[in-house]
Amino acid sequence: MAERTRNRSLTATRTLAGITLLLIGGIHYQQYHYAFYSAIPTIGPLFLLNFIGGTALGLFLLAPGKSRLGRLGNPLEQLTALAGIGLAVSGAAALVISENTPLFGFMEHGYRFVIVLTLASEAVAVVLLTLFLVLARSRAHGRGAAPTQNPSAGRPAREPINQRPGTPAAER
Numbered sequence: 001m002a003e004r005t006r007n008r009s010l011t012a013t014r015t016l017a018g019i020t021l022l023l024i025g026g027i028h029y030q031q032y033h034y035a036f037y038s039a040i041p042t043i044g045p046l047f048l049l050n051f052i053g054g055t056a057l058g059l060f061l062l063a064p065g066k067s068r069l070g071r072l073g074n075p076l077e078q079l080t081a082l083a084g085i086g087l088a089v090s091g092a093a094a095l096v097i098s099e100n101t102p103l104f105g106f107m108e109h110g111y112r113f114v115i116v117l118t119l120a121s122e123a124v125a126v127v128l129l130t131l132f133l134v135l136a137r138s139r140a141h142g143r144g145a146a147p148t149q150n151p152s153a154g155r156p157a158r159e160p161i162n163q164r165p166g167t168p169a170a171e172r
Contacts, residue, residue: 003139010135014077017128018061021084023121024091025054027114035114042104050091057084078136081129088122088129095119 031037032047060080066073095118098108108115 006135006139010132010139013128013132013135014061014081017081017084017125017132018058020121020125020128021054021058021061021087023054024088024118024125025051025058027118027121028054028091031114040106043106046094046104050087053083053087057087074136074140078133081133081136084129085126088125092119092122 028047029051032044032051037047038044057080061077061084066077069076094103095108095115097103098106099111099115101107
């Protein structure tokens with residue numbers, strides 16, 4: 001029962017994190033294409049890379065059939081989650097820096113809706129991806145060890161200190 005709940009939680013966090021990464025990618029594409037950030041040197045290509053990265057990572061987390069990858073599937077998902085955290089943290093850091101000082105010669109002015117949405121999406125992505133990594137790690141550890149009722153089961157009984165070694169149990 002606990003394993004099924006853990007698997008559902010893992011699937012839910014992976015799915016929500018994937019959607020959040022797609023949202024981050026979509027926001028960057030919207031700003032790149034429709035807000036004309038594509039015309040800004042260095043910043044434009046970085047927005048395009050953020051769109052590509054967020055979209056690719058989000059789609060990988062949402063893609064079905066990773067079980068066909070065998071033992072490679074779980075480490076790839078965890079590596080994708082780490083890359084997503086890096087993408088979200090670096091995007092948020094760059095945005096905060098550009099609000100306070102020029103970044104590659106570009107400076108944002110004011111916290112308009114799209115900036116607040118981006119910062120919120122990146123924060124949610126970091127939380128969900130971190131939670132996904134924690135759940136994936138606990139699932140991996142939970143699967144390897146069989147639960148035992150009695151930790152001393154299967155070990156030989158110790159001789160009492162007051163007894164002589166070799167005394168039959170009936171005499172004790």
